[in-house]
Amino acid sequence: xxxxxxxxxxxxxxxxxxxxxxxxxxxxxxxxxxxxxxxxxxxxxxxxxxxxxxxxxxxxxxxxxxxxxxxxxxxxxxxxxxxxxxxxxxxxxxxxxxxxxxxxxxxxxxxxxxxxxxxxxxxxxxxxxxxxxxxxxxxxxxxxxxxxxxxxxxxxxxxxxxxxxxxxxxxxxxxxxxxxxxxxxxxxxxxxxxxxxxxxxxxxxxxxxxxxxxxxxxxxxxxxxxxxxxxxxxxxxxxxxxxxxxxxxxxxxxxxxxxxxxxxxxxxxxxxxxxxxxxxxxxxxxxxxxxxxxxxxxxxxxxxxxxxxxxxxxxxxxxxxxxxxxxxxxxxxxxxxxxxxxxxxxxxxxxxxxxxxxxxxxxxxxxxxxxxxxxxxxxxxxxxxxxxxxxxxxxxxxxxxxxxxxxxxxxxxxxxxxx
Amino acid sequence: xxxxxxxxxxxxxxxxxxxxxxxxxxxxxxxxxxxxxxxxxxxxxxxxxxxxxxxxxxxxxxxxxxxxxxxxxxxxxxxxxxxxxxxxxxxxxxxxxxxxxxxxxxxxxxxxxxxxxxxxxxxxxxxxxxxxxxxxxxxxxxxxxxxxxxxxxxxxxxxxxxxxxxxxxxxxxxxxxxxxxxxxxxxxxxxxxxxxxxxxxxxxxxxxxxxxxxxxxxxxxxxxxxxxxxxxxxxxxxxxxxxxxxxxxxxxxxxxxxxxxxxxxxxxxxxxxxxxxxxxxxxxxxxxxxxxxxxxxxxxxxxxxxxxxxxxxxxxxxxxxxxxxxxxxxxxxxxxxxxxxxxxxxxxxxxxxxxxxxxxxxxxxxxxxxxxxxxxxxxxxxxxxxxxxxxxxxxxxxxxxxxxxxxxxxxxxxxxxxxxxxxxxxxxxxxxxxxxxxxxxxxxx
Numbered sequence: 058x059x060x061x062x063x064x065x066x067x068x069x070x071x072x073x074x075x076x077x078x079x080x081x082x083x084x085x086x087x088x089x090x091x092x093x094x095x096x097x098x099x100x101x102x103x104x105x106x107x108x109x110x111x112x113x114x115x116x117x118x119x120x121x122x123x124x125x126x127x128x129x130x131x132x133x134x135x136x137x138x139x140x141x142x143x144x145x146x147x148x149x150x151x152x153x154x155x156x157x158x159x160x161x162x163x164x165x166x167x168x169x170x171x172x173x174x175x176x177x178x179x180x181x182x183x184x185x186x187x188x189x190x191x192x193x194x195x196x197x198x199x200x201x202x203x204x205x206x207x208x209x210x211x212x213x214x215x216x217x218x219x220x221x222x223x224x225x226x227x228x229x230x231x232x233x234x235x236x237x238x239x240x241x242x243x244x245x246x247x248x249x250x251x252x253x254x255x256x257x258x259x260x261x262x263x264x265x266x267x268x269x270x271x272x273x274x275x276x277x278x279x280x281x282x283x284x285x286x287x288x289x290x291x292x293x294x295x296x297x298x299x300x301x302x303x304x305x306x307x308x309x310x311x312x313x314x315x316x317x318x319x320x321x322x323x324x325x326x327x328x329x330x331x332x333x334x335x336x337x338x339x340x341x342x343x344x345x346x347x348x349x350x351x352x353x354x355x356x357x358x359x360x361x362x363x364x365x366x367x368x369x370x371x372x373x374x375x376x377x378x379x380x381x382x383x384x385x386x387x388x389x390x391x392x393x394x395x396x397x398x399x400x401x402x403x404x405x406x407x408x409x410x411x412x413x414x415x416x417x418x419x420x421x422x423x424x425x426x427x428x429x430x431x432x433x434x435x436x437x438x439x440x441x442x443x444x445x446x447x448x449x450x451x452x453x454x455x456x457x458x459x460x461x462x463x464x465x466x467x468x469x470x471x472x473x474x475x476x
Numbered sequence: 477x478x479x480x481x482x483x484x485x486x487x488x489x490x491x492x493x494x495x496x497x498x499x500x501x502x503x504x505x506x507x508x509x510x511x512x513x514x515x516x517x518x519x520x521x522x523x524x525x526x527x528x529x530x531x532x533x534x535x536x537x538x539x540x541x542x543x544x545x546x547x548x549x550x551x552x553x554x555x556x557x558x559x560x561x562x563x564x565x566x567x568x569x570x571x572x573x574x575x576x577x578x579x580x581x582x583x584x585x586x587x588x589x590x591x592x593x594x595x596x597x598x599x600x601x602x603x604x605x606x607x608x609x610x611x612x613x614x615x616x617x618x619x620x621x622x623x624x625x626x627x628x629x630x631x632x633x634x635x636x637x638x639x640x641x642x643x644x645x646x647x648x649x650x651x652x653x654x655x656x657x658x659x660x661x662x663x664x665x666x667x668x669x670x671x672x673x674x675x676x677x678x679x680x681x682x683x684x685x686x687x688x689x690x691x692x693x694x695x696x697x698x699x700x701x702x703x704x705x706x707x708x709x710x711x712x713x714x715x716x717x718x719x720x721x722x723x724x725x726x727x728x729x730x731x732x733x734x735x736x737x738x739x740x741x742x743x744x745x746x747x748x749x750x751x752x753x754x755x756x757x758x759x760x761x762x763x764x765x766x767x768x769x770x771x772x773x774x775x776x777x778x779x780x781x782x783x784x785x786x787x788x789x790x791x792x793x794x795x796x797x798x799x800x801x802x803x804x805x806x807x808x809x810x811x812x813x814x815x816x817x818x819x820x821x822x823x824x825x826x827x828x829x830x831x832x833x834x835x836x837x838x839x840x841x842x843x844x845x846x847x848x849x850x851x852x853x854x855x856x857x858x859x860x861x862x863x864x865x866x867x868x869x870x871x872x873x874x875x876x877x878x879x880x881x882x883x884x885x886x887x888x889x890x891x892x893x894x895x896x897x898x899x900x901x902x903x904x905x906x907x908x909x910x911x912x913x914x915x916x917x918x919x920x921x
Contacts, residue, residue, distance in 0.1 A: 169736045172809040195706035196670060196734050224669055227708060232824045263589035267654040269669035343703040418883055447873065447887040453589065454649035455872040456641040457908045458891060458916075464902050468894060 072172050103354040103463065104318040109338055110289055114140040116435070117322040120291050122334060126155075126298070127329035140322035145315045148290035148323050149178040152297040153216065155327045157186045160214050163301070165191045167201055169216030176257055176316050177278070202228035202254065206235050209249035209306070216301060222258035222310055223267045229275070236306040237281035243459060250304035255297070257313035258286065259351045259414050260460055265453035271350070271415035271446075273391050276308060277424055283307040283332060284391040286350040290321040295330030296389065303332055311352040316463035335395035337402070341384030344345065344474055345402040348412040349388040356412055374467075378474050391421055399425065400432045401464060407438040408476075410469050412461050417445040439476035444469040529746070529753045536749045538761045538793055541768040544822065546809075546830030555772050561836045565606055566832060567846060569598040569825050572774035574850040575631070576798070578858055579638055583653070583802045587862065588638045590653045594619055596765075596797030599824030600729050601699075602626060604792070605772030608697055612725075613680045615664045616699045617674040618654055619729065623699075627661040631853055635861035640823065642867040642913045648875075649867050671704040673864050674713030674726075678787075681722030685785060695781045697725040703709060703734020705748050718755040725781050726757070726789040728776070729764065731796035736809040752789040764792030765824035768831070795822065796828060868914035892919040 104110075111117040117437045125138075156163050165179060165186075168399045172195045173180035180248060183191040194201050198219050205215035219225045225232070232254070240248040260269040273284050283305050287293035293311065300307035338353070340358065346356050361382045366374045384402055388394055403409045409429055411422035426441040452459060509519035519604050530536055541552040545701040557565070576593035594601060601622035610612070610627050621634065633645060637656050646657045647665060657665025664673065664680075677698030684690050689890040704710060705728060717724035728748045728821050732739050739747065752759025758780050770792060777788040795818045799806040806815070831836035836916030873880070873888040880888075895916045909916045 089597070168734070171741075175735060175803070193737045195742050196703040196737070197708060199707045199708050200706070225668075263652075265589075265668075266650065266654075268652070369899075373897060373901065400505065417887070447891070448883050449873055449876050449887075450650070452648075452650035452872055453652055454866045455869065457904070458869060458872060462904075464898050465894060468898070470598045 083349075084099075096319045102314065103358040107319075107357055109353065109357055110319060111291055111321045114322050117324055119290055119322075120295070120330070121336060122330050123200050123295060123324070124329045124331070126159075126329065127365060139325050141325050142320060143290045143294075143323040144317050145290045145293050145319045146176050146178045146317065148294040148321075149297060149311060150180055150182065151323065151325070152294045152301070153179065153182060154185065155298060156214065156216065156301045157182065157190060159234060159327065159378070163190070163211065163214035163216060164208065165216045165218070165233050166194050166204070167255075168196050168220045169219060170226035174218065176311075176313060178218070178255070178311075178316075181404065182467075198224055198227040199231055200230050204237065205252050205254065206231060206239065206249050209251035210247055210312060212238065212251065214251040214262065215253070215256045216299060217251075217252070219254060219256040221268055221313075222256040223270045223419035224309075225254075225256055225272060228254075232306075232308065233276070233279045237279040239281070241281060241304070245252060248304065249306050251301075251376075252306040253300045253303075253309055254307070254309060255309045255396045257316070258310035259312040259314065260451060260456060261470075262312045262456060263453065264451065264456075266450045269414075269451035269456070271309060271310075271413060273308075273413075274415050274420045276422060277392055278286045279392075281305065282392060285311065285332060285389065286310045286312065286351045286391060287389065288312070288350060288387050289315070289319050290323045292330060292387075292389065294323055295328050296332065298327065299329040299332050300347035302329065307332075310350070314351055327391050330389075333390045333393050333395055335389060335398040336387045337384060337398070338387055339383065339385040341406060343406055344408040344410060344470060345383040345386060345399070345406045346383050346410050346412065346466070346470065347386045347399060347402075349391060350414070352412045352414060352466075353385070353387050356466055359383060359470060362463060362467045363470055374471060375475065381470075381474055383470060394421075394425065396428060396432075400429055404436045407433075407436050408473050409441045410473050411436070412444045412466055412469075413439065414446050414460055416448040417443050418448045420445050438468065439449075439473045442473045502905075505727055508677045510726050519531045527745075528752050530907055536746050536761050538635045538763050539768050539773055540763040541772060542766050544827060546827050546832075546834060552769075552771065555768055557768075557771075559835070561606075562678040562828075562835075562837055565602060566828055566838065567850075568605075568622060569602045569767065569828065570633075570846055571625055571850050571854075572602070572622050573825070574847070574854050575634060578851075578854050579653075580798075580802065582638075582670050582858060588640075590802055591638065592619055593798035594622060594653045596795045596818065596824070597729055597731055598622065598906070599767035599828065600764035600770055600792040600794045603764075603767040604697075604699075604727050604774045604790075606767075607771045607774035608725075609694060611662050612694050612778070613662050613664065613677075613684065613696045613697070615677045615680060616666060617670070617673065617698065617701055617704060617729075618666050619670070619701070619731075620699045621654065621656055624656055624658060624661055624663055627663070629656070629658055629661050632856040632860065633658070635857045636864070639864070640810045640866060641861055641864035643861070643864060644867070648871045650871075658849075671700060671707035671709035671713075674698050674704070674707075674709050676702055676713075677715055677724050677726075677789075678713050678716035678720070678722050681717060681724035681787075682720060685723055685856070692782065695725050695778055696722045697727060697778075699729060699813045700729040701734060702728060702732075702748055703737065703740050703742055705751075706734075706742055714751065714755045714757060714787065721786040721787050723781045724779055725774070726752075726787060728789065728791045728795060730791055731764075731794045733743050733796045733800065733806070733810075735800045735804060738810075747791060748789070749791045752791075755787070757787045757789050758784075759789045759791070761793060764794035765827060767824060767828050780846075781784055794824070853894070857905055864911045866911050868918050869909070869912040869916040870914060870918045873919075888919055892916075894921065 170179045171183045201217050205217040208215040259271050287296045300309045348356050421445040444466050511518050553682045572594045579591045601620050605623040605626035634641035637646040638653040655666040677696045681696035748760040749759050755837050763769050773790050781788045
């Protein structure tokens with residue numbers, strides 16, 4: 058079971074050279090660039106060369122966990138399905154288009170939505186579905202959230218956008234006190250499962266204090282809400298459609314640096330990817346590396362640095378650790394999170410490193426560390442380590458030394474492996 | 477009982493509102509049915525709805541002093557300003573687009589990360605600044621750097637903030653460009669979230685009122701756009717300043733756009749001015765592209781604020797000629813021609829220049845000299861700022877708390893350890909470290 062799933066996930070990693078010479082070439086090319094220092098300018102450099110992105114139709118159609126909307130789940134996924142090259146914002150747009158086409162009650166709204174949104178996620182939707190269903194709201198996040206809750210309480214599908222996750226806080230009351238508790242407080246009589254709040258999140262390299270934050274941790278205590286963060290276009294489309302159709306309110310945070318830089322072949326049919334399921338991206342047996350969103354790619358780079366360090370770093374990486382097999386897991390749904398998958402992995406690898414951009418204190422990593430420590434206490438051979446933003450605001454000119462980049466992740470892996 | 481609601485400079489409103497304060501589709505009633513016991517609301521037997529503050533359903537008028545050609549409109553009171561003062565006004569208005577032209581291009585070249593221009597709103601901001609006392613507390617949104625320039629914040633300080641170098645006294649390079657601040661200039665540091673400054677301004681006004689040294693001298697003044705006025709914080713701020721009350725002046729820049737969203741999609745009523753009376757706030761709408769009208773309105777608004785200790789609002793009608801920011805291309809949602817027309821027909825700088833020329837205070841030669849001098853000043857500051865290093869890397873960890881708690885101390889030390897280990901061998905870090913003044917070496921100080 059495990060092997061074929063992994064093959065389909067990571068063709069470039071696990072396929073042999075003979076089977077896929079072209080992909081092997083790509084891997085070699087990428088590997089050789091990996092030993093060169095990446096450009097200082099961008100944290101996104103690791104995205105462009107990532108092997109986690111599914112850039113062929115075949116690999117896209119074999120995305121693990123994909124559930125086609127138009128078929129029995131048991132039917133084979135390969136067949137006449139088509140894919141199209143999309144970046145992450147185009148995948149958002151594709152999902153929204155499907156949601157609007159399939160569901161007459163669905164509406165999409167938020168600040169600057171009508172002309173396409175500041176990140177282009179709603180481009181052309183107003184023209185395609187009409188201004189009654191895709192519309193600008195006045196500039197009020199608390200209003201947008203409350204409006205969406207009201208709409209959803211009437212059984213409609215409300216897809217709201219908060220322009221930046223940094224600006225979700227005026228809506229905090231509506232989301233935490235209202236959306237999260239809507240079903241519970243009414244004894245199950247009312248629900249707002251049709252509410253999805255999309256919002257761009259995480260750092261971009263030049264966002265400073267108020268265009269860089271990862272506020273998922275603030276919502277961890279809001280039982281009743283789901284929080285989802287996709288890492289790639291395929292994931293984004295499937296998870297967003299799941300979020301929209303999920304019978305609970307979902308905050309869907311899109312890593313904004315990936316809007317343009319993450320590109321995949323995305324199946325054009327409707328499909329979903331289940332919520333609350335983590336995905337193992339790289340299998341391993343020596344350490345579990347758990348993350349979500351943008352840092353998935355920094356983690357991938359860190360593993361490459363560990364396994365084949367460039368000459369400049371080699372003296373700092375004990376040779377005995379270079380063959381370590383690090384298991385990379387994308388948590389994908391942050392609340393409620395896939396405890397089973399994480400604990401299962403840690404029980405095998407005996408070591409856990411958690412990476413997130415938000416600061417350490419009050420971050421999601423603390424919650425996961427506590428739970429894993431309880432459930433795998435006797436298996437752990439090192440303390441659970443968190444590699445995160447420091448407990449400071451996201452200072453503009455200091456960002457490169459604030460964000461958890463590949464070198465800090467690498468160091469965390471080394472420290473944890475050699476504990 | 478009913479506070480007067482007259483506009484010194486606005487004859488039509490004075491006439492309309494002389495009968496009753498507002499909401500005046502309701503006739504001034506002396507009801508035989510008496511009044512409600514607690515509110516003094518006259519009891520009537522006729523059902524009547526109202527949805528206008530002008531009384532007759534017409535739009536709230538706009539106060540103007542100069543017409544588009546810089547000629548005083550009939551009945552307008554031209555403020556008594558000296559030639560010297562007029563020149564200062566004009567120079568600061570011209571400095572804004574000079575800075576904008578260069579910094580916009582500097583951003584396009586990738587030398588700074590972001591920028592926002594003031595194009596089209598020069599009169600609204602400079603006119604307001606000129607009418608305030610230089611030590612009135614200003615809480616701005618982000619497109620009001622003109623206030624700082626008026627108060628003597630230097631071009632070098634502007635550049636230092638935009639480049640985020642070690643001379644950035646606004647925020648040590650922590651914030652995006654245009655997030656200026658200066659305690660010395662009574663200008664609270666800009667924050668990106670919209671409208672958050674508005675209720676804060678009510679608090680600032682309250683503090684001023686409680687300070688014997690400043691209570692009869694200074695007001696709080698808050699700038700915001702018509703988009704920001706849709707946030708809950710706008711309503712909270714107006715309500716607090718009006719009710720407590722506090723001497724807070726609300727200066728709304730209605731420039732027609734909130735990024736792409738036109739004001740027609742921002743509200744249905746008669747814009748922000750209609751909201752003032754709803755909060756019991758003296759309100760006036762002014763032509764924001766007429767620097768003299770802005771000055772007159774803000775001068776009188778400030779006087780009312782100080783004398784009554786209450787909130788006052790001025791809505792300045794203007795037009796955002798530039799894109800929202802360097803992250804925006806406004807031609808995706810508005811016509812290029814529309815913008816070009818606005819620039820030509822309703823240019824606040826041209827309007828005031830024509831006025832000055834009509835007084836014999838300005839001519840073509842002086843215009844050329846000024847533009848050339850300002851450009852040189854800005855370019856000189858730009859070239860200097862470009863070469864300066866960022867602040868010390870240790871500033872990443874300072875100022876979070878007044879003191880340093882254990883977690884931040886440990887994290888600072890952890891980064892120092894990481895830099896010691898990888899700082900010289902990991903090229904991205906090695907290159908980046910060179911851009912800091914301390915090159916990361918003071919992290920353990």
